[in-house]
Amino acid sequence: MSSDTAPSNKPVKTTxxxxxxxxxxxxxxxxxLVADGVTRTFGGLKAVDVEHVEIPRGAITALIGPNGAGKTTLFNLLTGFDKPDSGSWTFEGRSLSGMPAxxxxxxxxxxxxQLTKALGLLTVMDNMLLGAKGQTGENLFRAVLPFLWRKEESANEARAIDILTxxxxxxxKDDYAASLSGGQRKLLEMARAxxxxxxxxxxxxxxxxxxxxxxxxxxDHILNLKTQGMTVLFVEHDMHMVRHIADWVIVMAEGRIVAEGDPHEVMRNPAVIDAYLGQHHDEDLGADPTAEAENVVAIKELLE
Incomplete structure (x- = not known):
């Protein structure tokens, strides 16, 4: 990629x-995105208890925290894949509360x-075409009239090829998604989005x-999303990667937001140190002990 077209990875000023x-x-x-009073309880465990959080436009925001902090559950709530016990949130000023995914x-x-949802028995191209919105052929009546949607489908295929490239x-593009490697399926899922x-x-x-x-x-693709004018919110455990690409960091522990700020400064926050190294670090049977150990080292390096 030439220097004049390469995406900039310069972080946004947190101020x-x-x-x-x-x-x-x-x-x-x-x-x-603005959320207020979002809670979700499983049995006697309050997995999410977010009083208020706002996601800045045009930036890359990392949502971090120890295993079991409630990050993925919050993602599921905000995107309609789960229903909260209480709370409301808006996207672009429009309410999403109770709206299906x-x-x-x-x-x-x-x-x-985290576990890719590529449809393995469909080709890569078919997976991509499923991601296109507002397709005329999705209507049962129009589907039997190819002249109504053929041109649109050709345009979608051209767009898909451009993104896949x-x-x-x-x-x-003609391979089944099931034949792709784990990393390629991650790329396909992002491309389909x-x-x-x-x-x-x-x-x-x-x-x-x-x-x-x-x-x-x-x-590079995540950084490119911001270059193209999109806002990014991502969950990640790798602290080195977070410091490399995030403009803003939100830290969760025990379902709550315990810290926000610049990715370099937030790691020095006592609440963050306590969340990762102290009493709030609950064991998770599905946790990756190697990743957790690396995060501890990363935080300790920042404090030295």
């Missing part, structure tokens, strides 16, 4: 993102999953299970 002190629930200058996606807020998956022309892209642990050879490619 341009928020109003007042960088603290839990602080106001943002131009929030794209497919309608949330149509409004421009899309997400990926950027993700270096164009040569796989772009077919809907989103405003906010939410990535749940995009680097989980990815071959190191594809890690830098995924990082």
């Amino acid at each position: 341009d993102l928020h109003i007042g002190a960088a603290e839990p629930g602080c106001k943002k200058r131009d929030p794209i 497919f309608q949330v996606a149509r409004m421009g807020q899309v997400r990926t999953f 950027r993700f270096k998956l164009d040569t796989k 772009l077919m809907s022309e989103p405003t906010l892209v939410m990535l749940d642990e995009p680097m989980a299970g990815v071959n190191p050879a594809l890690t830098q490619s995924l990082l």
